[in-house]
Amino acid sequence: MQSFIDFLIEIQNKILKTKTVKKSNKIGFGVSVAFTSKKEKTREKLEQDVSKILKQCKNNPEELIKFIEAKGTKVYKIPFAKKIMNSISQEMGFVPEAVGIKALLINFAISANTEGKPHISFKSEPMFVLDKHECDSFWFVGQFYKWYAMKLGLTGYEAKTQELFNSFMHNPSDAKIQSLTVDEILDLKEAIARDVESINFVIDLAKSTVDSKVASSKITLDGALV
Numbered sequence: 001m002q003s004f005i006d007f008l009i010e011i012q013n014k015i016l017k018t019k020t021v022k023k024s025n026k027i028g029f030g031v032s033v034a035f036t037s038k039k040e041k042t043r044e045k046l047e048q049d050v051s052k053i054l055k056q057c058k059n060n061p062e063e064l065i066k067f068i069e070a071k072g073t074k075v076y077k078i079p080f081a082k083k084i085m086n087s088i089s090q091e092m093g094f095v096p097e098a099v100g101i102k103a104l105l106i107n108f109a110i111s112a113n114t115e116g117k118p119h120i121s122f123k124s125e126p127m128f129v130l131d132k133h134e135c136d137s138f139w140f141v142g143q144f145y146k147w148y149a150m151k152l153g154l155t156g157y158e159a160k161t162q163e164l165f166n167s168f169m170h171n172p173s174d175a176k177i178q179s180l181t182v183d184e185i186l187d188l189k190e191a192i193a194r195d196v197e198s199i200n201f202v203i204d205l206a207k208s209t210v211d212s213k214v215a216s217s218k219i220t221l222d223g224a225l226v
Contacts, residue, residue, distance in 0.1 A: 042152055047201065050148050054141065054205070061140040065128070068147065074127045078113040081131040085109070089166060092131065093143035096150060096157040098124045103159075126150060126157075138202055145198040156190035165191035 057063035065075050078084065082092040088105040098106055103124040110129065111119035128143065150157040156165075164184060168176060180188065 039154070042154055043197070046145075046149055046152055046154065049152075050141075050145055050201070053144075053148075059137050059141065059209075061135055061137055064140065064144050068128060068144070071151065073147065074125070075130065076110050076114055076127060077130045077132045078110070079132055081129050084113065085129055089170065092129055093139070094147045094150075095124075095127050095129055096146075096162045097126050097159050098162065099159040100163075102163055138206055141205060142198045142202045145201050146194060149194055149198070154190075154194060156187070156192075156194040158187070161187040161191050164188055165195075 053064070053067060057067060069075055085092045085095075088102070088109055090102070090106060095106060097103075100122055103122050104120065106124045107119045107121045110127070111117065126147070128147070146157070155161070164180075165188060168188060177185075
């Protein structure tokens with residue numbers, strides 16, 4: 001778990017060192033500070049809200065799924081979900097919105113395994129894709145955290161940003177960083193930040209609910225113990 005966080009942070013540091021990260025359009029100092037302050041307040045609300053919801057749902061994935069569906073997000077449980085999603089370079093769990101070929105592949109994969117016939121569309125809505133088997137509660141909390149962050153409007157979950165993030169995670173080379181525009185670097189930085197935040201939240205939760213010595217063995221990534 002810690003090695004994965006270090007990996008994400010290392011990528012983020014490479015991004016920051018590669019280019020001077022400034023928005024192409026000029027933003028006044030006061031506006032920038034206000035934007036950062038608003039983001040911090042949103043993150044505080046995110047942690048408070050998720051903690052409250054987890055307490056209400058007793059950290060039970062099935063209860064959290066009911067909460068998610070009540071908010072209008074679809075949850076699909078399909079056999080071999082991890083294998084199917086990996087085949088289209090997408091993780092199982094919370095799947096942000098997508099456009100283009102990626103959306104087409106997601107829609108096709110889900111509909112073929114739930115409706116019996118393919119759904120053809122170049123846009124997909126945010127959803128959860130889970131295996132039919134019971135999932136690890138800590139892993140699911142991480143997925144729930146990402147979803148709630150998206151619902152609160154935190155950046156990093158936009159379709160193009162997620163496409164860039166997934167592509168970069170499969171090939172985090174210096175050459176790829178050099179090819180990015182300044183705006184793409186900023187978007188990628190946000191996506192990485194959201195991932196790190198969700199992992200840190202789960203780590204803190206695990207340490208507060210189980211013996212810290214075994215916390216790391218209780219935390220999962222993509223449904224597998226790490």
